[in-house]
Amino acid sequence: MTSLECPEKQRLDILRELLASATHDASAAMCRWTDGLITLSLDEGREIPLEDVTAELNLGDELLTMIVLSMESDIGGEMILTFDELNGRQLAASLLGRPVGNDPRWSELEKSALTETGNILGCAYVNAITRLIDHELVPSAPYFIQDFGASVLQQALAAQALTSDQVLICRTGFHKQGAELNWHVLFVPTAALRQSMENALHR
Amino acid sequence: MTTSTMAEAPSVTQVGMGQAAVAQNPKRLSAVLGSCVGVTLFHPRLQLGALSHVVLPESHGKVGAGAKFADSAVPHMLALLEKHGAFPTGMVAKIMGGSCMFGNGGPLQIGEANIKAVTLALEAAGIRIVGRDLGGSCGRRIHFDAATGMVTVESAGLPPRTI
Numbered sequence: 553m554t555s556l557e558c559p560e561k562q563r564l565d566i567l568r569e570l571l572a573s574a575t576h577d578a579s580a581a582m583c584r585w586t587d588g589l590i591t592l593s594l595d596e597g598r599e600i601p602l603e604d605v606t607a608e609l610n611l612g613d614e615l616l617t618m619i620v621l622s623m624e625s626d627i628g629g630e631m632i633l634t635f636d637e638l639n640g641r642q643l644a645a646s647l648l649g650r651p652v653g654n655d656p657r658w659s660e661l662e663k664s665a666l667t668e669t670g671n672i673l674g675c676a677y678v679n680a681i682t683r684l685i686d687h688e689l690v691p692s693a694p695y696f697i698q699d700f701g702a703s704v705l706q707q708a709l710a711a712q713a714l715t716s717d718q719v720l721i722c723r724t725g726f727h728k729q730g731a732e733l734n735w736h737v738l739f740v741p742t743a744a745l746r747q748s749m750e751n752a753l754h755r
Numbered sequence: 756m757t758t759s760t761m762a763e764a765p766s767v768t769q770v771g772m773g774q775a776a777v778a779q780n781p782k783r784l785s786a787v788l789g790s791c792v793g794v795t796l797f798h799p800r801l802q803l804g805a806l807s808h809v810v811l812p813e814s815h816g817k818v819g820a821g822a823k824f825a826d827s828a829v830p831h832m833l834a835l836l837e838k839h840g841a842f843p844t845g846m847v848a849k850i851m852g853g854s855c856m857f858g859n860g861g862p863l864q865i866g867e868a869n870i871k872a873v874t875l876a877l878e879a880a881g882i883r884i885v886g887r888d889l890g891g892s893c894g895r896r897i898h899f900d901a902a903t904g905m906v907t908v909e910s911a912g913l914p915p916r917t918i
Contacts, residue, residue: 602810602823603771606787615911620857630857699856699911703789703894706772706810707856710790710865713810713823717773 563750564720568597570749571722571739574680578724578737581676585669589646590728592673592737597722602713609721609738611701617658618704619670622692623678627744630708631677631691633670634701636734640666643735663696670694673737685752689745708740715743767898773823775807777835780902788852788895790866792825792873795849796832796882797904798841804901805832811865812872825872829880848877849886849906849918851897866890886918 572594579592600608617640619633635643644662645652647669653659671694678691697704712719724737741749770776770786770793778784780802786793788808797804807822807829814824822828833843853870870889877884888895888908896909909915 603774606771607769611787622857695857697856700787700789700894700896702787703854704856706789706791707854707865709772710811713772717823 571597574677577680578673578676585672592724595723595725599718599720606702616701618697619694621674621694623689624692625689628742629745630740631674632738634736639734667694685748711742770806770808772810775822777805778901779803782901784899789856792852792869793897795899798846801841803841806899812868825876829876847885848882851888853889
C-alpha cells in the first residue's frame with residue numbers, strides 16, 4: 553500500500569511513529585544537556601485547518617521567547633522552540649548556574665544558553681529524522697526571537713499553505729522530573745519533507 | 756476557507772489565517788500577523804469595514820480561495836461588504852504586516868511577496884491605500900475599529916501606534 557492509498561488517520565499514525573522516535577533521541581540529548589533534569593515527549597502530531605492554528609495551539613497573542621531553526625535542505629521545514637518568559641528565564645538561569653535575574657532585558661549570555669539548547673535539541677531531532685528518511689537535513693544556526701508565537705508560526709506554515717488548507721504541526725512537550733513545563737517544540741515540515749517521512753516508513 | 760461575517764456576541768472577533776470578517780460600529784476585528792498581511796477596507800459613511808488575514812500572494816485561479824491569497828482576498832472582501840450594502844466608492848484600505856520573521860527569510864520571502872500582491876490587488880480594484888505598517892522583522896497584533904476605520908498596531912518592545 554502506498555502512502556496515497558492510506559486513510560488519513562493511518563498516515564498520521566505513521567508520521568507520529570517517526571516523530572516519536574526523533575523525539576526520543578532529542579529527549580536523550582536534552583537529558584544530557586540538563587544533567588538529567590529535562591525530558592521530552594511527543595504531545596501531538598496532527599493536521600489543523602489553517603484558520604484554526606492559532607486558537608488550536610493556544611498561541612493567541614502572547615509574547616513568547618523562541619529559538620528557531622530552519623532546515624537548509626531541498627525539502628525544508630522549521631523547528632521552533634517556545635518558552636513563556638518565566639520558563640525561558642528559569643532554563644537559562646539553571647544552565648548558567650545562577651539565580652533568575654531581575655533585569656527585564658535578556659543578557660547575551662542568557663540568549664546564548666537558550667540558543668545552545670535549541671541547537672542541541674534541534675540537531676538531535678534533525679539527525680534522527682535524517683537517519684530515518686535517509687535524506688540529509690541540515691539545520692540552520694539557531695536564532696533567538698521574542699515575539700508573538702502566532703507571528704513566527706505563520707512564516708513556518710507558508711510552505712505547507714501553498715498546497716493545502718490543512719497544515720501538519722507536531723508539538724513536543726517538556727518535563728522536569730515528571731512535571732510538565734510550559735516549553736514546546738513546534739515542528740513544521742514542508743509538504744516535501746512530510747512526503748519523505750511517509751515514504752520512509754513504507755520502505 | 757471559512758469566512759465569518761458580522762461579529763456577534765464578543766465585541767472583538769479574531770480573524771485567523773486565511774479568514775475574512777466584516778464588522779460594523781461598534782464591533783472590532785483583530786489579528787496577529789507575521790509574514791501574513793492584514794488588509795482592512797473601510798466605508799466611512801456606513802461605519803462598516805472588513806479585515807482579511809492574507810497568507811500567500813497568488814491563488815493561481817483556485818476557486819473559493821477566499822481571503823487566503825492576496826489576489827482573491829480583495830474581491831472576496833468587496834463581495835462580503837457589498838452584501839452589507841457597502842460599495843467600493845469612497846472605500847479606503849489599510850495594509851499591515853508582511854514581516855520577514857526568520858532572519859534572512861529562508862527559502863520563501865513570503866512577507867515581501869504578500870505586500871506586493873496585496874498592493875497590486877487593491878490598485879486593480881481601484882481602492883486607495885490610506886495607511887501602511889509593513890515589513891521589518893517583528894510580528895504585529897492589530898485591532899481594527901469599525902467605528903473609525905483606525906487600526907492600532909502593537910509590536911514586541913514598541914509602543915502601540917495607530918494608522
